[in-house]
Amino acid sequence: xxxxxxxxxxxxxxxxxxxxxxxxxxxxxxxxxxxxxxxxxxxxxxxxxxxxxxxxxxxxxxxxxxxxxxxxxxxxxxxxxxxxxxxxxxxxxxxxxxxxxxxxxxxxxxxxxxxxxxxxxxxxxxxxxxxxxxxxxxxxxxxxxxxxxxxxxxxxxxxxxxxxxxxxxxxxxxxxxxxxxxxxxxxxxxxxxxxxxxxx
Amino acid sequence: xxxxxxxxxxxxxxxxxxxxxxxxxxxxxxxxxxxxxxxxxxxxxxxxxxxxxxxxxxxxxxxxxxxxxxxxxxxxxxxxxxxxxxxxxxxxxxxxxxxxxxxxxxxxxxxxxxxxxxxxxxxxxxxxxxxxxxxxxxxxxxxxxxxxxxxxxxxxxxxxxxxxxxxxxxxxxxxxxxxxxxxxxxxxxxxxxxxxxxxx
Numbered sequence: 001x002x003x004x005x006x007x008x009x010x011x012x013x014x015x016x017x018x019x020x021x022x023x024x025x026x027x028x029x030x031x032x033x034x035x036x037x038x039x040x041x042x043x044x045x046x047x048x049x050x051x052x053x054x055x056x057x058x059x060x061x062x063x064x065x066x067x068x069x070x071x072x073x074x075x076x077x078x079x080x081x082x083x084x085x086x087x088x089x090x091x092x093x094x095x096x097x098x099x100x101x102x103x104x105x106x107x108x109x110x111x112x113x114x115x116x117x118x119x120x121x122x123x124x125x126x127x128x129x130x131x132x133x134x135x136x137x138x139x140x141x142x143x144x145x146x147x148x149x150x151x152x153x154x155x156x157x158x159x160x161x162x163x164x165x166x167x168x169x170x171x172x173x174x175x176x177x178x179x180x181x182x183x184x185x186x187x188x189x190x191x192x193x194x195x196x197x198x199x200x
Numbered sequence: 201x202x203x204x205x206x207x208x209x210x211x212x213x214x215x216x217x218x219x220x221x222x223x224x225x226x227x228x229x230x231x232x233x234x235x236x237x238x239x240x241x242x243x244x245x246x247x248x249x250x251x252x253x254x255x256x257x258x259x260x261x262x263x264x265x266x267x268x269x270x271x272x273x274x275x276x277x278x279x280x281x282x283x284x285x286x287x288x289x290x291x292x293x294x295x296x297x298x299x300x301x302x303x304x305x306x307x308x309x310x311x312x313x314x315x316x317x318x319x320x321x322x323x324x325x326x327x328x329x330x331x332x333x334x335x336x337x338x339x340x341x342x343x344x345x346x347x348x349x350x351x352x353x354x355x356x357x358x359x360x361x362x363x364x365x366x367x368x369x370x371x372x373x374x375x376x377x378x379x380x381x382x383x384x385x386x387x388x389x390x391x392x393x394x395x396x397x398x399x400x
Contacts, residue, residue, distance in 0.1 A: 006253045013247075032250075043217075047240050048241075088230065
């Protein structure tokens with residue numbers, strides 16, 4: 001049995017959402033039509049407005065509603081001389097929530113992945129290079145994830161930055177807070193050993 | 201840290217989707233903006249069209265794009281004289297997929313639940329009563345789920361239908377196909393025993 005074309009199209013289009021398969025798309029479609037009409041209207045409006053109004057910051061590539069985002073515009077952050085390289089806007093959020101960092105960001109919007117056709121151009125590395133020339137940066141913090149792509153991207157950027165007079169750092173790897181030692185994977189434990197610090 | 205207002209509104213409005221909390225709303229919002237702009241546009245259009253074009257069938261209350269849905273319009277189904285009462289459009293789909301039933305439906309769009317303010321009027325039981333008077337119905341199949349609300353709703357409708365000259369049936373309860381006997385809950389096993397059938 002098929003639903004009416006409008007419902008079929010709604011179900012199909014809901015599958016664009018990550019983790020939503022045919023069954024949950026059906027369930028969501030009926031719920032929206034049955035009980036969440038107001039919420040559904042709000043959602044469709046929010047999608048349209050965001051698609052229209054959200055662009056990339058011309059300096060850090062993060063999402064922004066103006067040419068330059070608030071973080072890049074902050075004089076305090078400019079004065080820090082630090083630039084933290086991350087893969088996605090979610091990473092910016094995660095780092096901001098730690099309140100440990102008060103510099104600026106550069107958002108790659110991905111990681112190097114030749115197999116997916118993501119090369120230096122897709123990550124805006126030419127823009128990053130220009131910033132390293134023109135901006136007053138004294139530390140480049142490579143905060144990509146410790147995955148194969150994250151490491152490769154960090155290595156590529158560190159090679160690119162080697163010609164400039166700045167400190168290049170990478171986030172520490174080791175034991176996560178609060179975990180049981182026995183439950184930690186061997187690779188992490190290895191990093192924790194090789195990166196051990198003197199307590200005296 | 202806050203995102204820009206447009207992104208915040210997109211994240212907020214995504215929470216209308218069942219099972220989507222703050223974290224997944226963020227993830228979905230970024231994915232839509234980063235990689236699924238076309239899909240997002242299609243989704244917003246599909247929501248708008250469905251909200252505008254989908255209504256309830258005047259006979260069975262199921263979702264339909266016309267006054268009367270295809271199933272209610274079918275002469276073959278009208279001739280069967282059977283009317284199957286279900287809670288939601290998803291149930292119609294599930295029953296249609298079995299190909300075991302060729303009658304018409306009445307979709308309650310919910311189940312009796314006084315605590316949630318869902319009474320006979322919300323389920324369109326007055327419309328159902330009218331159909332029992334005017335239509336040529338000889339069997340009323342109560343196919344609400346075997347839950348507290350489902351049983352209460354089935355009982356309420358059977359009482360209401362008692363005044364009419366028609367057979368009232370309820371879907372059988374018992375062992376689900378393919379399950380391990382030892383894994384079946386006691387209540388289901390009890391129903392399976394009390395509903396046991398002679399094999400000779």
